[in-house]
Amino acid sequence: xDRLALSKSRRWVIKLGSALLTNDGSGLNxxxxxxxxxxxxxxxxxxxxxxxxxxxAVAEGMQRLGWKTRPTALHELQAAAAVGQMGLVQAYExxxxxxxxxxxxxxxxxxxxxxxxxxxxxxxxxxxxxxxGVIPVINENDTVVTDEIRFGDNDTLAALTANLIGADVLVIxxxxxxxxxxxxxxNPHAQLIKQAQVSRKDIEAMASPEGGAxxxxxxYTKVMxxxxxxxxxxxxxxxxxxxxxxxxxxxxxxxxxxxxIPDLEPMTARKQWLAGHLQARGILTLDEGAxxxxxxxxxxxxxxxxxxxxxxxxxxxxxxxxxxxGIEIARGLVNYxxxxxxxxxxxxxxxxxxxxxxVDDESLIHRDNLVLS
Numbered sequence: 001x002d003r004l005a006l007s008k009s010r011r012w013v014i015k016l017g018s019a020l021l022t023n024d025g026s027g028l029n030x031x032x033x034x035x036x037x038x039x040x041x042x043x044x045x046x047x048x049x050x051x052x053x054x055x056x057a058v059a060e061g062m063q064r065l066g067w068k069t070r071p072t073a074l075h076e077l078q079a080a081a082a083v084g085q086m087g088l089v090q091a092y093e094x095x096x097x098x099x100x101x102x103x104x105x106x107x108x109x110x111x112x113x114x115x116x117x118x119x120x121x122x123x124x125x126x127x128x129x130x131x132x133g134v135i136p137v138i139n140e141n142d143t144v145v146t147d148e149i150r151f152g153d154n155d156t157l158a159a160l161t162a163n164l165i166g167a168d169v170l171v172i173x174x175x176x177x178x179x180x181x182x183x184x185x186x187n188p189h190a191q192l193i194k195q196a197q198v199s200r201k202d203i204e205a206m207a208s209p210e211g212g213a214x215x216x217x218x219x220y221t222k223v224m225x226x227x228x229x230x231x232x233x234x235x236x237x238x239x240x241x242x243x244x245x246x247x248x249x250x251x252x253x254x255x256x257x258x259x260x261i262p263d264l265e266p267m268t269a270r271k272q273w274l275a276g277h278l279q280a281r282g283i284l285t286l287d288e289g290a291x292x293x294x295x296x297x298x299x300x301x302x303x304x305x306x307x308x309x310x311x312x313x314x315x316x317x318x319x320x321x322x323x324x325x326g327i328e329i330a331r332g333l334v335n336y337x338x339x340x341x342x343x344x345x346x347x348x349x350x351x352x353x354x355x356x357x358x359v360d361d362e363s364l365i366h367r368d369n370l371v372l373s
Contacts, residue, residue: 001168001235001261003195003253009168011049011130013234014040015158019175020241021056025070027063028056028091037095039247040135044101048251049130051165052137053158054092060084085139092137102134107141113160114277114318123164130165155221159228159236163272170229171250172222173241178258179219181206194255197263198230223260230262231272267371274318274371280331282311282319282338284364291323294330295372300363301332303344303352313338321365328373332365 001009016036023029040050058077061084062070071077089105096103106126112118129136140157155172162170180190196203207219219238226236237250239257249256267275286294290305301321313319314337321330334341336356341364343355349362 001259003255003259006169006235006237006253007251009235010047011051011165011167012043012169012171013051013053013158013162013165013167014171014173014247015053015154016055016173016241017154017175018055018059020173021054022059023063025059025062028060028087030091033091034095036247037092037099039245041096041099041101042248043251044099044135046251050135051126051130051161051167052092052135053154053161054088054137054139055154057081057084057088057139060087088139089137092135096135104129104134104136106136106138108138108157109141110279113164113273114279116273119164119273126161126165153221155225156228159225159234160276162229162234163232163276166232167229167234170225170234170236171247172225172236172238173246174219174222174238175240175242176219176238177240177243178238178256179203179206179223179260193258195259195261198226198236198260199263203260226260228275230260230264231267231275233262233266235262236260270368271371274331274333274369277318277331279318280311280320281317282309282313282334284309284319284321284334284341286321286323286329288324291329294321294370298367300367301330301365301370302349302362303341303347303364304349306341306345306364309338309341309345311338313341315340315360319365321370330370330372332370334365335361335363 021028021033044050058070058080061080061082064083064087065080067080071080093103108122112122126136138161140154158170158172176184177192179193181193182190184190203223207223222238229236237257237259239246239250243256246256284306285308287305287307290301293299293305294301311319313334315335316333318331319334320328321332322328340356344352347355352362353359
């Protein structure tokens with residue numbers, strides 16, 4: 001996809017960060033939110049299906065509760081999110097209603113997307129809403145989420161949402177013009193990258209890992225989000241939310257921000273789901289032969305090629321596969337729990353029944369449940 005093709009794309013996920021929706025953290029900026037809704041209505045009137053991933057709930061809750069600084073305690077963050085979600089959803093609903101459009105609130109945790117049945121149910125629900133002309137407003141369910149099951153930032157949530165519903169375009173709006181070849185806050189000569197293939201190895205190094213005081217993400221999370229979105233063939237636009245009328249300009253193919261183009265074969269829906277697992281429950285260390293078999297031949301991981309197993313994982317949970325230098329090469333759903341895996345490491349698959357008394361599968365991870373990193 002190039003910029004000229006953007007006007008032909010029909011399904012957009014738009015991520016709006018706290019800095020663009022709030023008064024420097026002092027509650028929602030209703031006037032700015034109204035401007036964003038007006039831009040999205042303009043896209044909607046041109047036939048674009050919209051899914052919004054919106055920050056702002058915690059900042060709005062802080063303002064309503066009279067808190068001046070973002071809390072660090074999880075229960076206080078959850079309280080602020082619970083209060084703030086009321087204002088955030090009300091603001092979107094009232095603004096879109098002026099144009100005769102309905103919105104729907106969807107709150108998700110990583111557990112919702114890790115569970116296959118709930119993943120498929122979430123996809124069906126969002127698809128149905130979009131088909132009926134409703135605009136879903138998605139956010140992480142901060143009220144109940146724990147550090148163990150959180151997405152970490154809304155850039156990641158937006159990318160996984162793009163995978164979930166097969167979006168054509170992911171738009172990540174920020175306070176920067178886009179991705180630069182070095183940090184523009186430190187280097188006045190930094191150059192904006194207008195367009196790049198998402199597989200380029202150097203773009204991760206160019207992105208700053210630091211975010212603002214309100215948000216949890218920085219440019220690095222946006223680049224990684226683009227890489228995740230590319231799994232479903234989704235192109236990503238990283239652009240400044242300070243540019244007037246930026247969404248219609250991007251839709252028209254105007255030369256704003258950074259366009260990161262997916263240039264790898266899109267994953268199957270199941271592989272996308274597997275790749276979306278952010279939390280792993282253990283680590284398997286592979287010998288050189290097993291690394292080649294998994295990465296070059298696309299075959300299942302057998303216990304004979306695993307030299308070490310770490311973690312308290314259970315059957316069916318996600319584990320990391322790494323080489324002996326500690327570099328992650330793949331992730332997958334394991335067929336045996338940690339105690340059983342320890343017993344069959346370095347063993348032929350034919351010996352599994354002799355060692356364990358039963359055999360569930362001859363592989364530790366079947367190739368259908370394995371995705372390369």
